[in-house]
Amino acid sequence: MSKPIVATTSLAGCFGCHMSFLDIDERILELMQLVEFDKSPINDIKKISRKCDIGLIEGGCCNSENVHVLKEFRENCKILISVGECAIMGGLPAMRNGIPLSECLEEAYQNGLTVKESNDARIFPNDPELPIILDKVYPCHEIVKIDYLLPGCPPRADLIWEALIAIITGNQIKMPYEVLKYD
């Protein structure tokens, strides 16, 4: 039987969840025996190349590109998992959700201390290649169907590990009290 294929990505996230993933330490060797990786910052494969079994999403969606990547993952992954607070509820990027978008952009590109002097033309980045910022930061499950959610900022390595093992082996997840945390 071929090994399950795992893909991972970070949308509007800080890669902290991926760092936490790596915090499974030597168990990564065990994991390599159990699964194969497709697109992931861990192996630097840029594009999903085939149908995957498990997709791990870090970060919520703050721009149009995030939405496209998320939808691509949904189309290609049998099981899609939101990993971390940002994927689950927008996280820290979503703190802008209570502020009008125009104010956010003005502060970032026109009025902020670090840009005030350098952006005389008062332009917003507008190259057509750039993704377009969304009206707010969206949790992943408010865009596509998400099968499981692993909270934490970042989720504890043990939680990620236990969740993957549970899915791969088809067993119930073991979740001691200490591993479920939101920070």
Next chain:
Amino acid sequence: MNQIIKFTIDDVECVATKGQYIIDAARENGIFIASLCNYPGVKPKGSCRVCSVKVNGRLMTACTTPVSQGMAIENHTDELNELRKKIIELFFVEGNHFCPSCEKGGTCELQALAYRFKIMSPRYPYFFPQREVDATNPKLIKDQNRCILCKRCIRAIHDEKGRTIFAYKRRSNRVEISIDPKLGRELTDEVALKAMDVCPVGALLIREKGFDTPIGERKYDKNPIGSDIEHLQIPYSKTKSNE
């Protein structure tokens, strides 16, 4: 003389003093009833609804209903735990609860209940409401994003003349807490600290204070909320919710 009465919670025989509220009587019998708005020593106001139990098949809030002789209370049932879970999740979408950046993380009762009920994410869409942070008070910062409107501060904090320092403002989903601008200016350190302590979440904070305890050593990092009560009799590991 205090009259001792007998009652049951989930068929477990309990004793209490007549007139005690169910939640307090349960606590003394080593039974934890989840709650957010209740605070020992402060007049109850069943506003969070988390402590809903069933008495004679009717939903009642354990924090406001006195026990009576022979009362049969349902508490730890699948139905009620599911109801509580749904209610706790409501708070998470109503406000902006960014746990990772909150000073109360690890000691927050809302968060602790969510851990206890193993909430991975609320089932409802987030509101992401626009809420203000009020930093006009010299001692306290009020962050409406995190407030769950439990009224603990309103009920617990008064000045020496009995006037309320905290109050509700508006109604419906527009309700918020306000701090009296005049009386609030006179807050002593002690009262400000009390306000922060009675707040179950991180909505009332003393200025320049927070993140004192490292992650892993905070109140609810290792021990679930309510486990101190249950240790009186039943270890948490043997209760149903940990299965």
Next chain:
Amino acid sequence: MKSFTQKVIDKYNRDKTRLMDILISIQSEFGYISQESVSQIAHELHMSEVDVEQTISFYHFFSMKPTGKFSIYLNNSVVANMMGRKEVAETFEEEVGIKFGNITADGLIGLYDTACIGMNDQEPAAIINNHIFTKLTPFRAKEIIRDIKEGKKVQDMFTASFGDGANRDDLVKSVVSNNIRKIGPILDPQYKIGDAIKKIIKLTPEEVITEIKSSNIRGRGGAGFPTGLKWEFCRNASDGIKYLLCNADEGEPGTFKDRVILTELPRLLFEGMVIAGYAIGAVEGILYIRHEYKYLEEYLENILKVAREKNYLGIDIMGKKGFNFDIRIQFGAGAYVCGEESALIESAEGKRGEPRDRPPFPVEKGYLDQPTVVNNVETLCAAVKVMLHGGEWYRSFGTPESTGTKLLSVSGDCRFPGVYEVEWGFSVNSILDMVGAVPRNVQAVQVGGPSGSLIGSNDFDRILGYEDLATGGSLIIFDKTRDLLSDVVLNFTEFFIDESCGSCSTCRILPSILKNKLEKILDARGVKNDIAEMEEWGKILKASRCGLGQTAANPILTSIKNFRHLYEDKIQKTKDFDSGFDLWRAVKEGCEVTGRVPNI
């Protein structure tokens, strides 16, 4: 402003339980309550300012910002919309030059939405400076604005004759109509004031209660608690000053029968209050009237004055030594939830109208923490007739489970909207016949207002009564041209969101979630699971403290139950999941701000 405020504060003896009256006086005088007034009140009443503000900000008709020399409150409930509110509202906006929720720059006119004002049989209707305007048309709206701009007084703006009956009384002079369509033992005008009082003072209070109990009458507000039992509980409550409160807050959209009683039969009501006061041993009765009926104030106060002169009220009533009882009128300030008895008590004490936790019940600990009976207007009127003719006579009306008659407030798609007094046990079909609605054209009937249920033709043979369709008396009829989900259910759900006191988590948060789901379905983005989730989540509201919260999902739940096909027609058949997310919509603002073209 300062001296006026001081005068008002002194008039109410610096009593903080009379805060509502103080605020109402100031609001009426200045059109708002200034920060200075708040400080002054707080100082004089030994309260904190935020404490005063939490009461002000609770009520719809209080404002801390000016609401205009002429504040126009246009009803935005379902039936108003059905009867052409939209065109009237647009005309107001055009003529005044502002949108609803605003006030003109010169402070002359403010336009505001308001929930059902108890005029459902003569919509669209508005309140302008406590005067009622009914059956509005765009033409009439233009006239009103023209009159305001020409400097007329509100009372001089009426162009037609005044309404029927006592609406023409010198102290009322209102264009409101009673529209009494069917008279029964309660509405029967042939009764002599004072006869019942003369009769009861020969009885002991216990005998009065026994008679009331024998009639099996139950509370007419909707909850249906046996009235005699309530009186008995209060009478037997341990010592303390006892109070009788009459609930005339009828805020349930579609209900207006109490307004008709207050207009046509106020003496009957006051007599009923005297009887109840005698039975429970109260010395004070409070008639709590919704603010929308403020136009009746002078008229009612005058009737009370006459009653005192005739010794129907006061000391040693009708010569009965030691029987002292008087009535004061307490107005609300715009809050549906105050119709809930414990919220009404809180409000009458000058506070936010937040329902109390029970136990203790009002009969043990009510107004000012004293044993209190709260009765509906209609209940107290019926009590008079019970005492005059006997409980057995009363039981001859209605059904064994639901004795007597019920006043119905009928509105919506029918030829004869108005008030009907029918015996309990009437079927919905007979009512439709009676009110001039053709059953085969009727799509649905909202029984008991938004907190009741929306029923379809399958249920039209059901009867009104505590054993079947319990109701406070509101019946709204919708014909087949109406879009029940967008015109009715959505409006009612928004009503509940707005009227929640905000204290219980469940009622404060959940209805908004349900509303968003409903809108998703109306937006053609719904899937099957959305319906299931609405049904499932709606149950959470049962954990709310009061009836408002517990029934806030009823518009959605009962319409899913009885009109499931309407939901199923709107959901997507080919999809199991749809978050409702729309990328085009999500990038719109970003494109606008940065001046970009969507490249998605």
